[in-house]
Amino acid sequence: MLHYFLRRVFLLSFVFVALTILGFSLSYLFPGDRLSTLSGLTNISEAQQLELIRHYQLDQSVLQQYLAYVGRILDGDWGLSFASQQPVLPELLAVFPATLELAAYALMLSFLVGVPVGLFCAIRSETILARLFSALTLIGYSLPVFWWALLLIMVFALSLGWLPTSGRLHVLFDVPAKTGFMLLDIYLSDLTHKTAAFRDALHHLLLPTIVLATFPTTVMIRFTRNSMQSVLEQGYIKTARAKGLSRAQVLYHHGLRNALLPVIRQVGLQFSTLITLAMLTEVIFSWPGIGQWLIDSIYQRNYPAIHGGLLMVSSLVIAANMLTEVLHTLFNPLARKG
Template sequence: MLVYLIKRVNLLVTTLFLLSLMSFSLGHLFPGDSVINFTGQQSLTYEEYAQLRQDLALDESYFMQYVVYLERVFAGDFGLSFSSQSEVLRDFMRVFPASAELSFYALLVTCLIGIPLGLWAGIKRNTLVDKVIFSISAIANSIPIFWLGLLFILLFSLNLAWLPISGRLNLLYDIPYETGILLVDIALSDFDNKWPIYHDALRHLILPTLTLATLPTTLLIGMMRSNVISVMNSQYIKAARTKGLSLYQIIRRHVLRNALLPIIPQFGLLFNTLMTSTMITEIIFSWPGIGHWLLEAIYQRDYPVIQASLLLVSSFMIFINVLSDVCHTMVNPLVRKEING
C-alpha cells in the first residue's frame, strides 16, 4: 500500500512539474516583455524595471529563471493582473468560491439523478424503462452544453419568463462579500428578512445548475447502469436469490454498494467534465466565476491571469484525480488485496 501511495504522489509531483514548466514557458512565449508578463507591472521606471529583471533572474540561464519562478509560485506570487492591477492570486480566490458553489450544486444534482436512474436502468435491463432512460441519456449527452444553455434561456427565461437569464442575484440586493459562497453570505448578512433573497438566489441557480449537471449526469447514468448489470450477473447475487432474498434486499445489501465502488476512480473523469463545463456555463449565464474571469483575461490579453489560471485550475483537477484513485484503493478491499499481492 505504501508503494502505491508513493507512486501516486510521484505521479502528482511529476505532472505538477510539467504544468509549472508550461506555465513558466508562457511568460516567454506571450508577446511583449517577459518582465511585464511575469509580474503584471506596466508603469515602471528604468530602475524598477532593472530591479525586477534582476529579481526574476532573466539575465541568467533558463534553469535559474525557472527556480526563481517556482519560488514565487510557492510564495503565492503570480504577479499583478493587467486589468485590475491587483494580485492575481487574490482575484483567483475571489472568483473561485462562485465556481465551487455552482459545481457543488451541479454535482449534487448529478448524483441525485444519475445514481437512481442508472440503478433503475441496470435492474430493468433490456426493458422499456432501460431503453427510455438510455435514449434520453444518449440524446442529452450529444447536445453541446453552450447550445443547451441557450435553449434553457430561450425557453424558461425569454418565452416563459420563469427564471432570470444571468447573474447570481438581483441587483436590488447588495450582499456583502464574506466567503464568496452566495447562500452563506446571505446567511451572514444583516438583512432581517432573508427569504426573498434566498428565493431570488435559488432562481438564479436553477438554469446554470441544470445546464452544468446534464453532461455529468448522462455519464454517471451510463457508468451506474454498466456496474449494476455486472453486479446482477455475479454469482453472489444468484446465491442471494436462491436464499429467497427480495429484490429490494438484494439491491440494498449487495448491488448498490458494489455498483458504486467502481465509480469512485471514475470521479476524476466526472470532475474534469464538470470543471470544463463550468467555465462554459459561467460564460453563458454571466456567472462571476473562474470561467468568466478567464474569458475576460483572454479578451484583454491579461497574461499573468492566463498563466495563473492554467497552473491553478489544472493542478486542482490533477489533485482531485489522484485523490479519487487513492480513495478508491482505501475503500475497496479487492483493489487493496491486488496491490498488496
C-alpha cells in the first residue's frame, strides 16, 4: 500500500508540474502588458517597471522565469486583482469555503439518494417503480443546469414563496465569518436567534444544493445499478445462494460490499463535475463562491484573478481525484494487487 501511495504521489507531482506550466503560459497568452498581468498593477511607472522586471526575473531565461513563478506560487504571491487591487490569494480563500460547502452538501445528497435508489433498481429491476426511477434518471441526466435552476426558482421561490432566490443568509442576520462555512459559523457564533439563522441558512442552501446534486445523483443511480447488477451475476453470489444463505445475507455480505467499491471512485469523479457545475449554479443563485467570483473576473478581464481561480479549481479537482483513488485502493485488495 505504501508503494502504491508513493507511486500515486509521484504521478501527482507530474500533474501539478503540468498545471504550473499551464499557469505560467497564461501570462504569455493573456492580452495586454505582461507586467500588469503578472503583478495586477496598473499605470506602472518606469521605476516600478524596472523593479518588477527584477522581481519576476523577466530579464532571465524562460526556465528561470518558470522556477521563479513556482516559487511565488508556493509563497502565496499570486499577484493583485485588477478590480480591488488586493492580493488574489486572500480573496480566493475568502470565497472558496462557500463553493466547497455547496459542493460537499450536493455530493452528500447525491450519494444518500443515488446509492439506495441504484441498489433498488438493480435488485428490483422488473418492478414499475424501478423502471420509473430509470426514466427519471435519464431525464435528470439530460436537464440543462441553468434551465432546471430557473424552473425551480420560478416554482418554489416566485410562485409558492417557500424558498429564497439568492444569497446564503438573510441580511437581518449578521454572522461573523470564522471558517467561511455558513452553518458552522452560525453554530460557533453568539447570535441570540441562532435557531432562526440556522433555519434561514438551510432555506437558502436547499435550492442550490438540489440543482447542483441533480446531475451527479442520476449518474450515481445508473452507476450503482450497473455495478450491483454486475456483482449479482458473479459466481460467488450463485455459490452463496446454493449454500442456503438468505437473500438479505447474500445482498449485504457479498453483493453490497463489492458493488460499492467502484462507487467510491465515482464519488471523486462527480466531485470534479460538481466544481464545474457550481460556476453556473452560483451565478444563478448569487452564491458568493469561487464560481461566481471567477465569472465576474472573466467579465472584468481581471487576468490575475482568472489565473488564480483556475489554479485553485484545478488543484482542488486533482486533489479530490487523488484522495478517491487512494481510498478505493485502500478498500479494494484487487486494486492494490493490480
